[in-house]
Each structure stands twice: as structure tokens, then as C-alpha cells.
Amino acid sequence: MTQRQLRMPALSKRSLWSETGMTSPRIAIAGASLAGVRTAEALRAALPNARIVLVGEERHAPYNRPPLSKDAIEGLASGHPSQEQILEKLLLRSKLSPGDVDLRLGRAVVSVESGQLRLADGARVSADWIIAATGLRPRHLPQKGAEERRYVLRGFDDACRLAGRLRAGSRMAVIGGGFIGCEIASTACKLGLHVTIVEPEPQPMLHALGTRVAAAMGNLHRRRGVRLLTGRRVHSFSNGNVVLDDGEALEADVIVEALGTVPNTEWLTGTGVDLSDGVLVDDRMIAAGSSNMLAVGDIARFANLRFDATCRRVEHWCVPGQTARRAAETISALSEGRSPSGGFAPMPSFWSEQHGMRLQSFGAPALADTQTVIEGDLSQVGEAPIIVEYARRGELVAVVGLGARPNSLARHHARLDKATIQTMSA
Amino acid sequence: MKIKVDLDACLQHGQCVIAAPEIFSFDDDGNLQWKAAPDEALRDDAEAAADACPEQAIIVE
Numbered sequence: 001m002t003q004r005q006l007r008m009p010a011l012s013k014r015s016l017w018s019e020t021g022m023t024s025p026r027i028a029i030a031g032a033s034l035a036g037v038r039t040a041e042a043l044r045a046a047l048p049n050a051r052i053v054l055v056g057e058e059r060h061a062p063y064n065r066p067p068l069s070k071d072a073i074e075g076l077a078s079g080h081p082s083q084e085q086i087l088e089k090l091l092l093r094s095k096l097s098p099g100d101v102d103l104r105l106g107r108a109v110v111s112v113e114s115g116q117l118r119l120a121d122g123a124r125v126s127a128d129w130i131i132a133a134t135g136l137r138p139r140h141l142p143q144k145g146a147e148e149r150r151y152v153l154r155g156f157d158d159a160c161r162l163a164g165r166l167r168a169g170s171r172m173a174v175i176g177g178g179f180i181g182c183e184i185a186s187t188a189c190k191l192g193l194h195v196t197i198v199e200p201e202p203q204p205m206l207h208a209l210g211t212r213v214a215a216a217m218g219n220l221h222r223r224r225g226v227r228l229l230t231g232r233r234v235h236s237f238s239n240g241n242v243v244l245d246d247g248e249a250l251e252a253d254v255i256v257e258a259l260g261t262v263p264n265t266e267w268l269t270g271t272g273v274d275l276s277d278g279v280l281v282d283d284r285m286i287a288a289g290s291s292n293m294l295a296v297g298d299i300a301r302f303a304n305l306r307f308d309a310t311c312r313r314v315e316h317w318c319v320p321g322q323t324a325r326r327a328a329e330t331i332s333a334l335s336e337g338r339s340p341s342g343g344f345a346p347m348p349s350f351w352s353e354q355h356g357m358r359l360q361s362f363g364a365p366a367l368a369d370t371q372t373v374i375e376g377d378l379s380q381v382g383e384a385p386i387i388v389e390y391a392r393r394g395e396l397v398a399v400v401g402l403g404a405r406p407n408s409l410a411r412h413h414a415r416l417d418k419a420t421i422q423t424m425s426a
Numbered sequence: 427m428k429i430k431v432d433l434d435a436c437l438q439h440g441q442c443v444i445a446a447p448e449i450f451s452f453d454d455d456g457n458l459q460w461k462a463a464p465d466e467a468l469r470d471d472a473e474a475a476a477d478a479c480p481e482q483a484i485i486v487e
Contacts, residue, residue, distance in 0.1 A: 038477065066480060093482045095473075318441075321477045351439060351480070360439065406440035407452030413444050 024049035025335050028117050028125045030109040030267065031133030032056025034064070034092065035297025035320035039131055041095045042328030047335060052101040053125050055117065057134075059106040060156055063090040066317055068159040069183035070353050076163030077191055087156055109134065109267045112293075129331050132268060132279050132287070132295040133324075136261035136315065141175065145237030150255045153180060165254040168192030173242045173252035175234055177204030179352050181258030182217070185226050186354040196227040196250055198242070203230060208361075212371045213388055213400060216378040217354070223382070224355040261315065263299045277301055278313040283344040285327040294330065296323040306345040306420045307364050307397060314348060322346035347417060357382045360406075362413045363398030363420065365390045375408070387412060395419065427466050428487045431458065435483035445478045446471035 027043060029036045032054050040054050056062065067073075067090060075086050108120045117125040138152035151162040162184075166172075172188050174181045177199030185195045197204065203214035204221065221228050233245045241249040263278040273287040274280035279295035280288040281302050287293040295301075297320040301311045326344055333340040352359040365371075368390030376386035381402055387409070390398035396419040399412040429449060436458060442450040443458075448468055450460045464472065469486070476484040 064480075064482065093476075093485075317480060318478065347444075349441065349444075358437075358439075362444075405452075405456050406438045406443070407454070407456050410440050410443045410447075410452060413440075414447075 024051060025128040025331065026051045026053075026126060027129045027131065027331065028053045028055070028127035029131045029133055030055050030117060031135055031264075031297070032058070032062050032103065032105060033133070033135055033297070033320075034062070034317070035135065035324055036131070036133035037062045037092055037094055037096070038321045038324035039133060039296050039327055040101050042325050043331060044096060044100050046328050046332035050331075050335075053117075053127070054101045054103050055107065055109055055119060055125070056103075056105045057108040057120075058155060058157075060087060061105070062092045062094070063087060063156060064092055065090075065155070068156065069153055069180055070187060073153075073159045073163050073166070073184075074187055074191065076159055077166035083160060090156065111267050111269075112271050115292075128292060130293045131327060132265070132293065132299060133297050133320075134264035134267065134299060136263055136298045138257065139259040139262050140257055141234055141259065143234060143236050146240050146242070146252075146255060149240065149253060150237075150257060152257050153184060154261075162254070162256065166191050166193060170194070170253040171251055172196070172254045172256065173198060173250050174256045174258055175242070176258035176260065177201070177218075177228070177230070178258060178260060179205060179208065179350075181256065182221065182354050183352060184256050184258060185221065186224070189225055189355070193254075194227075195225070196229060196252070197221065198232050198234060198244060198250070199228070199230050200233045201230065204228065208366050209400065210365060210368055210371050210390065212373075212378060213365075213402070216381040216386075216402070217359070219379075220355055220357065220382045261298070263313070265299060268293075280311055283326075283342070284330040284340045285323055285344075286330060294327045296320060296327050302344065304345055304348070304364075305343055306347065307367055316348055316350040318346070318349050345421075347413075347420070355382055357403045358401070360401045360404065360409055361398060362400075362409070363390065363396075363416050365398035365400055367397050368392050375404070376402075378402075427469055427472060428463055429460055429472060430462075430485040430487070431460055432481075432483045432485070433458070435481045436479075437481050437483075439480050441478040441480065442475035442484055446475035450475060 111118045138154050170193050172193045172195045174185045174197045177197045188195045206214045235245045236243045243249050265275045272289040278299040278301040281295050285294045301313045303309045303311045330340045349362045370391050372389045385404045386402040387404050388400045401409045449464050472486045
């Protein structure tokens with residue numbers, strides 16, 4: 001099967017609602033980014049007769065987001081290649097063929113009423129299964145002021161807007177030292193901006209990476225010329241300045257709010273599912289309190305039995321694919337009168353690029369209570385390869401590489417996989 | 427089944443090596459190696475590797 005980019009308009013009208021049957025269910029997927037597209041692909045493969053509607057709020061064909069804080073925004077800032085060429089390169093290669101799904105872009109799902117999706121254009125979509133893949137949106141600071149120079153970064157249009165302000169010599173204040181904030185800071189440095197990060201915690205990326213590695217990453221930013229203000233918050237915006245809680249006023253030509261995210265779940269209000277943080281799902285991706293609604297991707301709050309029974313949302317790029325396959329398995333099994341196989345224990349992984357260095361994580365470093373450097377030296381971050389093991393109560397839960405060679409990381413991954421599977425069966 | 431990798435796009439994240447270790451590997455110098463025509467029985471792994479590639483550098487035919 002040739003992979004192709006998913007860019008077809010709504011083509012498929014083939015007997016969409018005319019028949020019902022156990023193996024040709026009507027499936028509506030709300031959200032047409034990575035999670036929605038991967039779910040549609042997995043469903044198409046498992047249930048060739050399923051009638052799938054894929055609804056996306058953005059007008060662009062589905063695209064890949066991680067480069068938006070890295071090389072894509074760098075390209076957009078330089079003007080070469082063109083916006084169109086950069087988007088073209090980001091478009092998701094998809095296994096779907098034109099006609100495989102009824103793709104409706106540029107309209108949001110507004111609500112679920114009587115088992116039907118109601119779309120922003122007034123259309124209603126009847127479905128036997130509803131899959132929530134609506135993802136996240138950036139959190140904003142509540143303070144007013146300086147609106148004309150405040151930016152967020154989540155989608156391609158956000159990146160285009162922000163890129164227009166990335167000019168050498170400009171002063172950028174990044175509010176929030178999480179991964180997105182740190183990646184934008186790094187890219188802006190490369191483009192010759194003067195960058196300050198304001199982070200309320202004592203280290204950037206602290207909860208994700210733990211004290212020692214987060215401190216090393218903070219040092220990397222400082223050594224590359226970023227002014228990193230930790231333990232500080234924004235008090236207000238005044239005369240275009242960012243005023244911090246200790247009274248310091250940062251002059252900034254461009255302000256990036258990188259404060260984390262809010263799940264796009266308002267459209268599910270009133271459906272009875274648990275929306276306390278994303279959508280609570282069981283190990284089949286079925287929403288708690290529902291029999292025919294599932295959630296995938298960034299908004300799914302699930303337990304990963306590889307680590308424990310606590311339900312968490314996981315904002316890693318791999319999660320859309322992993323939860324999409326699981327959701328498709330569930331729907332195909334139940335549609336064919338089988339029980340889905342038990343257990344869901346995907347291996348988490350994420351990566352980041354900062355100041356020319358790759359950070360690669362496998363497992364769940366945020367759960368660890370200790371970090372042990374097993375290769376290299378954290379004082380050499382960005383200069384020489386480093387590998388760090390993360391353990392919880394003495395059990396290996398993650399391996400993180402900082403500028404590490406991919407072949408050595410792959411070996412540690414295999415060891416981590418074994419160790420965490422043992423934890424699961426213990 | 428044929429596997430193609432766009433080495434201009436590949437940034438050596440190594441996700442494919444993890445998703446499909448019987449098809450993809452790194453040699454001692456850290457270069458990506460892969461079987462260009464693996465057994466059809468490995469198709470699920472191959473497609474999982476293509477899906478897992480952050481650079482969309484893997485094409486399965």
C-alpha cells in the first residue's frame with residue numbers, strides 16, 4: 001500500500017448512512033490531527049466496511065506538529081522555503097486513500113446531542129461510535145495587556161504568526177520553561193534574538209525530567225545565551241513590558257506564552273463522561289460513563305499498566321498512534337462480537353531538540369524518585385553524550401539520552417522494556 | 427513488501443529500531459541499516475515503524 005498525503009476533500013458519499021450492520025458501523029472521529037488520522041487508518045484496516053467521518057477544526061490538511069517549534073518555524077522566519085512548501089513537508093503521510101473517509105475540515109464539533117455530533121456548520125453526523133481526538137489548546141495568562149505582542153504556539157497558523165516576529169536583535173520573553181518554551185527559546189537564540197525564559201519552578205522542564213537533568217538543561221540554555229529566570233512569575237503587562245512578581249520589568253518585542261495546555265473537551269459536556277482532566281478512558285480507550293464514546297491522543301486520560309494504575313494524560317507524540325491502534329482494536333472487536341484483548345501498556349517515548357542537542361526519553365521519567373548518570377557527565381551537557389537512568393523505588397522506569405548515540409539508546413530501551421514488563425506482571 | 431527510507435529526512439530518532447528491530451538497526455557507527463525487502467510476516471512491524479517515525483521518512487510498499 002502506498003502512503004500518500006491526506007489532502008482530499010470530502011469525497012466519500014458512498015451509501016454513508018444507508019445501511020447498518022455489525023461490521024459496517026458508522027464511526028465519527030472528532031479531531032483530524034495525528035490521533036484522528038491514525039485512528040481512521042487503523043479502523044479502515046480493521047473494518048473495511050466501516051463508514052468513517054473525520055472532522056477537523058483546522059482548515060489545513062492534517063500535519064505533523066513537532067517541527068513547528070524547531071526547523072519549521074525557523075524556515076517560516078527566514079521566508080525560505082515558502083509557507084506552502086513548509087506546510088507541504090509537514091503534511092501527514094497517510095495510508096488512507098481518497099474515499100476511505102468523509103473528511104470535513106475547517107469546522108469544529110460543537111456538541112453531542114442524541115448520539116449525533118453537531119458541527120459548527122450546522123451539520124449533524126449520526127454515529128454508532130464517537131471518537132474524541134480533539135487534542136489541546138494553549139493555556140493563556142489571565143493578565144491583560146500587550147496583546148499585540150503576545151503569541152502562543154500550537155498550530156501551523158500560530159507558527160506563521162510568531163515566525164513573522166522572529167527577527168535577529170529582537171527581544172523575546174518566553175513565559176513558561178516547559179518543552180515548547182525551551183524549544184522556542186532555543187530556535188529564537190539560533191535566529192539571533194535575545195531570549196529570556198520566565199519559569200515559576202526552580203528548573204525548566206522540572207516535572208518531566210527531574211531535578212538533576214532539568215538543572216543540566218537549564219545550564220545548557222544559560223551557556224547558549226538564554227537568560228533563564230526561575231522561581232519567577234508574571235505579575236502583569238505594563239507599557240509593553242512583562243512585569244515579574246519581584247518587580248523586574250522585562251522589555252520584550254515578542255512575548256511567547258508557553259504555559260501548557262487545556263484539553264478541548266467542552267463539546268463533550270453533558271454526555272456523562274468524566275472530563276475532569278481530558279477524557280477518562282479504560283484500557284480499551286472507552287470513556288468512563290459511556291458505552292460508545294472513546295478518546296485517543298493528548299486528551300485521553302488512561303492508566304498505563306507498565307507503570308501503575310494511575311490514570312494520566314500523556315502529551316507525547318507517540319501517544320496518538322498508540323491509543324489510535326488500541327481504539328480501533330476495541331471497535332473492531334466489539335463490532336464483530338469479540339472481547340478486546342486485555343491490558344494497555346505502551347512504551348512512552350518523547351524527544352526534544354534544544355540548542356542543537358537531541359533529548360530522547362523512553363519510559364516515564366516523571367514518575368522516578370532517583371536519577372543515575374550511567375554514561376557521560378551532566379556538566380558536559382550539549383558537549384558529549386549522556387545517558388541517565390530513572391528509577392522509582394529502585395525499579396527502572398525510564399532512560400533519557402542527552403545528545404546520546406541512537407544505537408546505545410536502542411540497547412537501553414530493550415532493557416527498560418524488559419524491566420517495566422516485569423513490573424507489570426509482578 | 428519493500429521498505430524505503432528517505433535518509434535526507436531521517437534524523438536518527440531510532441523509533442523504527444524499537445518498533446521493528448527485525449527490520450531496522452543501527453550499525454556500530456550509528457548509521458541506520460534496514461532490510462529493503464523483509465518478509466511479509468513483518469508488515470505490521472514495518473507499518474508501526476513508519477507510523478512511529480517522527481520525520482515520516484519510512485515508506486512501506
